[in-house]
Amino acid sequence: MAGYIIRRCLQSLLVLVAVTMVVFGILKLAPGNAAQVMAGLSATPEDLAAIEHRMGLDRPIHIQYWRFVSGLFSGSLKPATFPDSMIQLVGRKLLASVELGFVAIVAAVLLSIPAGIISAVYRNTVWDYGVSILSLAGISIPVFWIALMLMVVFGGWLKWLPISGRGDLLYGLSILTADGWRHILIPAMSLTLIQMAMNARLTRSCLLEVLQLDYIKTARSKGLREIVVIMKHAFRNALIPVVTNIGLTAGMVFAGAILTETVTAWPGIGRLVYQAIVQRDEPLLFGLTVIIALFYQLTFLSVDLLYGYLNPTIVYD
């Protein structure tokens, strides 16, 4: 087990190094440069050269790369469009994204798994159709549209919830204050709807598959009650694909749901990525991508470890 974790960490490290190179390469390959955006149309070639020099863009490419990488880990790499340090800014945004993702995923899990079980057990009944229709809608409707509609209904018409932003914070978290909770509901609900839809459908189909296996027949023929058969014997085995899916989407949501965060002005990682792209802030974009990659690695590792708990036949070697 320990050996497995160490090997996985080394793998992750390799992936991270590759990510830094690829991201840096893409930044440099994209036409134009950051100095150009800053200089605008009316700067003279000398001014442009001066700006490039100040941003270090006139140095050889491998030196620029090294400056980015070492700067990121030593903390000296600063965003081009914000005077403060990158770590502080990114940390704050990461907390906002994780918080939002956490609320959305917990809600999604709590709602979608029972919904999936119900529609599997009561297959081809009104319940099943209801869950299917809702899931289809959740998967098909774009998240930004859902967010906008929630804003119009709960913020504009009913005036129950604030439209956007994060509200009051305690220890950097919204979920610790009443005002913060009111703010998190709309973005969390829009994310939940999508997560829920996918999870419910996945739970349903996996459970149906497991329910047709022989050991379930055995369990039933032993005279076990149906609820015990489903919950104790079938459900746990059906969970693995569902957990994989939750893990994947968690990585995605924690690393910033760009659309949801942009529409609801939730100041998370996704919004920051969007801003960095629009303002062509290369150091920030670089730092963000690496940190997001790191986050994904951590999420995947935890998911892999969770498999072992769910299915003891999985052995790490």
Place this chain on the structure above:
Amino acid sequence: MKNIKRLFVVLIALSLLSVTFAVLADGTFTFATAKDATNTDALRGDDHASGMMHYLMYDQLVEFNPQTFEPAPELASAWSWSEDGMTLTMTLVEGVTFHNGEDLTASDVVFSFERMLDPDNASPQRGNYAWLTSIEALDDYTVQFKLDYPFVAALEFISLVMIVPEQAILEMGQEAFELHPIGSGPFKFVEWIKGERYVLERNDDYWMKTPLLERVVMRPIPELSVQALELETGGIDMVYEMAPTDYLRLQNSDDVVTMGVDGFSYTHFSFNLSRSPMSDIRFRQAVVYALDLDGATNALFPGNTASRAYGQLPKQSWANADEYLQGTVALPQDLDKAKALRAELIEDGVITEDQVFTIWTPTDAVRTSLGTILATAMQQVGFQVEVKPTEWGTYIPVLLRQGNPDGEWDIMILSYTGLFDPDYTLYKVWHSSHAFPGTNSNLQMYVNDDVDALLDQARRSGDQVVRKALYQEAQDIVLSNYSVVPVYIAKVMQATTTRVKDFILNPRSFIGLCNQWTNVYLDD
């Protein structure tokens, strides 16, 4: 009796106090921005959002009246020009202090200009001040500008420079200053958290007057429709840019006051004159004949939220010649003429039947739609067209023809934001001295000696009537060449909640919350 009188006085005093307190208690004015700022120092951040906060934190030497567009004194109480128009002497207001308590003197003014002109500081503004030879402090409250040549728009460029404290910046260093900027303006810097909020608080010692607002908060909300919703529900007090649909919808709202005025930014499309067939006037005319520009403007901006542009100057400009130009250069849509011109070009071998033309545009919805309208119109008369919406960071080098002196674009869509003086808008876009690949503003590479002569003459002339005639003639020559086709001037559309009082709309969309013309307050 005496006691009652005293009681009365006390009561009145108390009620006055409570009124003042009521105004101050929730004096937080929040406005939304789609893009967040990029820098707290005017030297570096010259984007719109940063500029708005600079305007509230710093003072300038002169300012332009948002309604009459006349220069007005600010830190400079008076100024005078030498006979030859080459020297400008300004007297500063005495007793102005920065937010850190230090006096603002002539050396701060000199420092503020010189650090912008210093190539090592790499200010993106620097290119606009080629006319300025030197600036010098004659004494503590007098500064003198020496010009390279008489330049009519000098005051306007001077008005764009924010005055910063020399002593503080030298002591703190640039990086620390950007974290804790210090100005002399009506509001002081409190904090800026990128993507969340940018907060200023009242400068109680402001030299001009005491601001009525206690705090000013700029909140980044990327989606304009979400901004409008926030405004409607009172989550914010003001939006400074609006989609036409939101603007028209909110005009009927009881909770919101909408304001609109012709803006200073005109949108046009232009042709790359370095390439064939764009260099052939028949091609350019064919494209213009294919278009219904009135229809396009109305489709893009329902409810008259933009007006057709016939020239390149703002509607408010004293040199605006739109009425004249409408009669001389505007071409009505005529598909037959467009088709005939196209046939002629094919016959002469200038273009081939299936040649594909590229229309480049920025990625925003309005200008992308304009590109599509343009493409559809051209396709209607037989041209093959491809629209290329392009991110700004990629668009600029394409426009500037980096690595390709002839440019890879055929037709491009762009907007220019002018200043009050026509020189700024016309000279840099049309003068041949700006027509070379690299960094420049005459992107279509238009070169015409007559236009050069007219613009040079107008730049050096002090007489507004003479200048107006010169600019009209120059525009007439340029526009009848159809290398550039003005399309529309969009309205600056802003809105506040009803509790915001004394707000004056500025067509350049800077928000003056406390200046010589107004002092905004909240009435709850």
